[in-house]
Amino acid sequence: MRLKAAFLYGIFLAVTAQRVPYTSTKQKNIAVPSPPDPEPIEIIELPLPPVTPDETEGGCTRKINPHGTGCIGATASNLLSGNFLPDGDHVTASLVFTGAPAAPDPASIYNGLHLIIIRANGTNFPNGDPWKCITCGVPADQQYGLTSTMDYQYPQAFTDGTRVLAGAYIIDCGTAQLASPKCTPDKVHIYPIRWNITPNGNGSGGAIRELRKHPDDVHLSFNAMSYTTGTIAQYAYFARLQFNPAPTTGTPLTPRYDLVNVTLLYDPTGETPLSANGSHLTINRQSISVGEARGLSGLGDQIDYLGFPAESCNVDIFGANLKTGEVTRVTYGPEYVGPMDTSSDGKWVVIMDTTTSDRMMFLAGMRGVPPLVDTLITGAISSIRNNGHRRFFQPWLFERYGARDHKDSRNYQGQQINAGGDSHPGSVSDPLWNGGADPRFSLDGTKIAYFQLLVQTPDCGGSNPLPCPNSTEPGHRTERLMMATLSSREPIPWAPMDPVSDTVPWGQPYVPGSAPPDQALVPYGNFTLTGQVSGHAKVSFVANSAGTTLETVLATYYNYSDDGDNFIMGTEKVSTSYPNMTLIHVDWFSDLHSTGISKSSKLTSPGGFYFDIDINNNKFYANGTLTTTVDGVVYRQPENAT
Template structure:
């Protein structure tokens, strides 16, 4: 039994004001696979022969660690992709320009470009003098709303003010400029362009943790320091930290306080359709439940977008701001064993949140599928609609061996969604793993594919006006060259009480790591704890975190749990004899566990994943 996306008995999502409308009904969705360049049998020179591609416009491989689908062009007729070309003929054959990582456009309407293909390469054959010191990061391809620029990882590609879709856009007129962040050694990651085509959002890891930033692109034709090539600089940078704002959990004397109004942008995931809100992964509201939030750029008002116990991460808003699509593990039961019990305060997440965010994957295998949700998010018994729910069988649109990846995107008129998937491969299956590997049904045996979902009952809509954002976000902090991120807030060790908003209490013991000064052990004893007067928690739970010095991304948890929830739902979260012990690396996502931890909700039992699954 899976948790339904439309109705979860007794599991209320959020308490919302009367202005929020009733949830929408499911709608018809038609899905097809988009064409890609043909697959070459190997990466040896000349493997992409004329018999494989008669147009001599390149081949791609069966597997690629770098392939990524992006979003639509403003006309809604193309999507941007990063592909890895292989097997190009040797020079002087003109086909040798189709080699390595490149940015391409693919038609979505069944038509072709002048070259006779459904695809056109934007970056192939660009003269070296037009692409000096470009950054090796070429992920998350995005076409600007002006149709004349593309964000390609940490680079901007443009074509002398010619629309990128035009046949007039040739390699000789194309320029690729690196994006530079002056005055810092930090490296931006997963950059997102604001709808105004000028501002950017991104995240970055430092020795103090992960922070997110907002800044403006400024062309620098003749830089005097840093890379001495024409480039785009990130200027007027804000670090998205509220200097005088509350922490998610604070101490007031002998009591703990939880502040849901705290702005805690862990990882920036993009912007709303108009650009008036920043979309992000934030501090958990319920134990082990990783969710998406939106914060208004001016007011700092926060909306919780998802609340289903499964993991939500990549997200895209429609241009009319009425819908979003997220890649989510809901329906897979991947997270239910640790997050399925709702309305539990996020106390153990002081030490367990990294593990909770990491088990969504098994190595390179993800368990995401696209979920369509209206702009108001999960609420009451509404948890969206799985875009690819129909089908069945090997290679079908809902084959669980084909897993969603980042990022999905809406067409500008709101009638289409594009997303891409990868097929499970070794070592997540086959070899020493007892799970067999499936055979790919994609062209040439490809292990990645791009899917187009047509929302067939919809009437096209117009994008809402782009929100005029200031250079400096009112609630954030300026972050100039040479600045250091502020120290992260950690709750001090000690014995505290957290009172439920509707009654009951939790006695909490926090033990901090003596060297790092961060929480190491969280122990909680619940007595009729309730925040909503409908769900009551009793029992004991304790988690201890160990982070090896030689591997700061690795987490080992020793877990004891025996808590019971009564009221609208009867649920139990319990470890087996000897407790539960798990290790996971946040970069590798390989799950290794000993012992058991199960969550039972109204008689349905959810077990932790097997070490090989």
């Protein structure tokens, strides 16, 4: 018999498995250079609309903004930065304008959620503002299918400079460049994106999230949730954008973009991450689970995503070649990494990572442990990365090579982009300003845009031991947009890319109306896992009393090593339950020890370690302790709700 198990990556469950060869530079015998020396990075803050202390109608007065071009609130602008326009001098962003006067005042259009572009070269637009609202004042009959729940997440400019993908919409200025005076509200059209999920093409289409544009301006990746039998699952897709000026089925019956030739990034013939032959358990290094698609590489040849861990409690980015399915492990650090971007030449990666906080080290600090208990706990582990709305991300830059083949380089994790400052309140290195999603390279590779959020109540102050900081930003706003210039680099030559194929050979063509695939299967029973270099582990996968799902994983290690660097001994046991669909309860017992390139231990308190976490709010509550020590450095769990 086999047993269903669910894996959670990012903030949602992901349970697909696909057949792709896992490779690293060591396995390919590729000569890898030593890590690069730190490079000079200059950081500035990009300007935003002024802040009004009065967010009621008319609160944005001419005294606050003499140009009458809108205000934002101190804590509620919902800033989301995007990427650069092809000229490298403008950054896209979405935010909420507030306090606009009532119509017919011309400034009444600066109200609600809008797409803006921001000058990144120190100059202003002709009206004197360093920003320009693209969607303010667009005629209602050119806003197709917009709803009150619209969002403009992750705004991504097309390389033609006339369009932006923002959430599930494409904002188009026709033949006019977005940054030019010719792009006026009457030229702008806002088109919805629709994914058909019914055989007859009726209905409003499927709900899609985390859309990322392909560099060819024709394709994109997206994710979709599935709610079945009391569980949450997420699947990733690749599709072509096709403009439909006059649809006859489905809603909205307005000009729109349809997603066509959709491919589910899943191979039903592929091996699962774990499989058994009799009593012998195998970790299929040539198998991978696509959990959450995070975007397309700068060269357009690879889908990047969060996947089933390569090491226990490590949440990393992997990449699968769209043609061959060959997979590369993109990140190797023991902390949580999610948002990322690749330079247009494919050689550099920028990520948001929790490394500077050591938040996840009590879980992932011991390296080389195989991902066995992760069949149960990856969802819970991923959710610890935040404390509610407080994030622990900082931006990092690194060259895109795999695992190093020599000891001096194996710990290379890149360069923290905003390190080196004095960390005083409001500085670029202030640790209480944490990164938001999706840092972005300019097309020429010399600049990186990212945004930050200042921790706020209830994730500081009150019963939380972290005092709430005072914002030093204009109007005391708690969101800001930053730009890092890689000042020693020469611009990367780039040109518009020819469209890639719609076909992903290792994927599964999506048929509208078809049910999502079954969840990945994990064997249950008692097994032996043999280390690739030495030792073995005795492993038990135990079903719940009904025999319907995995409940407990027990692993005992005997000088186990897959890499020849870390040798694992001891026992670990984890059980999980789900009081409701999003709440995870974990019982954990660990007595692990490691020798080799480091001396490590991973120990729970005598009575065990128990915690609950809801993937919707990322609040961590534990009884008992889980402590990891690496070469004498002790890493402890966060305090509850911190």
